[in-house]
Amino acid sequence: MVPEENSSIINFEMARIAFKVLQGSLFSLWRLEENSVFPSILAALFVIEWECSMSLALDEEKCLESNIEDTEVGVSMCSSSKGCLEEEMHLKVNLAESIHVFCQSLSPSFWDNLHSCTLNRLATILPQCVRYAVFQTRDLHAERTSILCSEWVVDMLKLTCLDHRNLESFFDVLLSEGEHWPLWLMPSLQNGHLSVKVQLDPDITDEIELKHERFVAFVDRLILKLGFSEVVLGIPGNIQSATSQSIDITSPVSSLSRVWVAVNRKCLKILPYVMTSIIKQFSALNNGDSSYADLVRKSIQSWLDATISCLSSSSREVPVQDIEDWMQVVLSCFPLRITGGARELVAVVEREISDTERSLMLTLFQKYQIFYGSTASSLVTSGTAVSTTVELLGVKLTAVLVGYCWSNLKENDWHFVFRMVFKCIESSVLLVEEMTDGINDATINQVSSEDALEKLKLVVGTTDKLTLSLAESALVTMCQLNHLCNIQEAENSQCVQLIKSGDYAESNDKMVESVLRLFLASGVSEAITKSCSEEASSVIGSSRHAYLHFWELVASFIKNAPLQSRKSALESMELWGLTKGSVSGLYSILFSSQPIFHLQLAAFSLLLSEPFCQLSLVKNYSMGESCSSAQQSGTSQSAELMPDSDKTVHLREELSDLIEFPTSELLKTDLTARDRVDVFIAWSLLLSHLQTLPASSSIKGDVLQYIQEKVSPCILDCIFQHIPVKAAAPNGKKKDTELAPEAEAAAKASKNAIATCSLLPYLESLWPIGTLQMASLAGSLYGMMIRLLPSFVRTWFTTLRDRSLSYSIESFTKQWCSPPLLLDEFSQVKESVYGDENFSVSVNRSAFEIVATYKKEETGIDLVIRLPSCYPLRHVDVECTRSLGISEVKCRKWLLSLTSFVRSQNGAIAEAIRTWKSNFDKEFEGVEECPICYSILHTSNHNLPRLACKTCKHKFHGACLYKWFSTSNKSTCPLCQTPF
Ligand SMILES: [Zn+2]
Ligand SMILES: [Zn+2]
Incomplete structure (x- = not known):
């Protein structure tokens, strides 16, 4: 037998004996009531009973677990230990029952006649025990604990019939602040119940948070059982039993809440938090006319009144603390919820409000404006700082007013709103820019990397938290204003006219630009620190996590920023002259070590949009331009004679590092590993760039050549790790519904990516990252690749060694990818215009054929391009079906050149035909072909032959x-052998 079990039995046995002694002597002890031991003994009665029930609950839990283990392992529990557990449980049940019976047997008069000091002591000891149970129970679920503990409280209160004063002090102790309960003070309205998490102090650990959650569950449960008035206001619920007549339930609620506030200041602080959970139930009740809903409604009105009167009196009369507390209470009654996900965030009001509430709100808002104006001026004159909390609450109040009462706001209200929003956002931009400046300096003047890291932590650590909180609420308001401009029902309202014109419209673009600058500056500071150390950059990354909601809001504005704002933001960043540029900053956010999904998406879309897209793909973009123009003029032989590595285009390192990430390493990583996610995002970016670059641009040709020559197609091995193709392949009997979920997701994604040529939907739904999300992204990448890089994919496919895998991939492609791809190829060919009356192209869809016809006077030729049903994995065949008056040599040559253009094409077949056509035209112009490849235009980069041998x-x-040079190991002309 385990000694611990033994000792716990002994403990309960001792408790049982003690209880028997107590049973006999309680009434003699009663005589000595003044003795301080007596209340403790009474308390012990409850505590022992509670201990028993808690311990029983724990035993049950244990039994349940061991039973599950039993059935799983198939070995039954050792009978002796089982018996022991049963014996122990039996003991506890008996003890609990006998105490319960004894307590119930004490007549009501026993409790009534107790000295009020005794009851008061009881009301102090017992809540502490309950708190201990709530906070310290580790092995029982929060739900279970809260049910149990709330039952104790309800039973205890029923038995003891505490009067109003004692009840209040009971709840005072029960709900008071403590070391595990520091969160009362930080309720936040705009994020609903999640807000408490957001506003956590950095030093709050998971453990404390867990305790916090347990306590909230408990208070929730208690309110559910006893009613809000008893728990929060301290009104005895058993008032009908007429033990205490001190408070009249029929009196107006406002007087009650005044009483309660006067007596119980701590509750005022608790109230906002309690209200956020009550409001949720309240809106679920749909403003029903139950007395409960009525009580809540009346209370809210009385609180609005109280807050208005607080703000109305001169600021010296009412303590700032009161104003803060009351405003918190009001704000908690009008919650706003941010929803909308990755695409666009929207602030939604959480409940319907009555006309009375609305007009009170408007009065409150006006009072606040006056209050704000007066304190702002007194700040200048007397130097007494207005409470920053009041300022923050004011900005929140503004957000709430715009949310709940936008249609009632007057012109001067709107001006206040605009001013407030503008001010908050501007100061947050200044703050972040200052921080970036500080970080830039810290890294420039560093003595050692440790030194820089220390400075950096200092810069980040001293960030003014309030400014960001203010800006967060201002962004919520801005979010609502934008939303108002977009919704139809508000179309004709006056206030929307006001928003769309005047002050706000002018400053709106400016604010978006500011938000962009803030975003870029934060990214640049991460880029600067990244060049120091990974640890340094994670300091920046994690500093954003402390203001997750703020940054998410920032991201939502960036995605919709107008071109002009983007341009000005970029310009001002470049003028700044930091050690890293905006594009590096955007890459740092995209591939941050502490990624935030919304920010990543925002960075992704900025990198792809003007004016950033020109800078984000290729290193030294302008040099690449001049290089290609030199090639076109055909004068610069030396440029073409540069070593191979210097000649090919260079992607920006942030991108190429990931695109060229060794696939052998990547294959070993977990399917949701960060490296893998980053590589996939980098590919998404590269493919999206390719998709947007104009077909004829030289940079597109350069990038395609880079991919074909420098990038290992084994990235496709990684992609197919996410797609269980063997299950996806149709093997005659299996239906679509039997696909593995990953395969199905990938199949749909690849089909959709081919049809829409967009990866964005799969990036937007990538978070939270799981295997299914990664499968969708992998599928869409595959779809984009076979559309944009068919030759690249074919190179990989033809070198696959695993026969059964290649068969499965072929079936997968044939079923899901080829049909939409062929459809697209055919329609592109059909739309092509060649501007040459002698040349035409036609499509025969049913035969999967494209026919290119050349006809001039008496001569003509038909070249048929036949597409395989699993295009592009299998080769395209080209055949000459008809030729008239054209020499066989020429026919053969055209056939071969069309074949090689179509097969090496990374892009649409229509493009390949177009290139071939211009090759064909050049031939007529008399341009000579390259003697090595027999083609005039190079098949992959489409350049003309320009390097001439001096001799031949x-x-x-x-x-x-x-x-030729590299394979033959000499540098002589292939034809005449003169040194080149
Ligand atoms: Zn050539
Ligand atoms: Zn030669």
């Missing part, structure tokens, strides 16, 4: 010549 005068493609 033949011209070669740069790329062909390099290949």
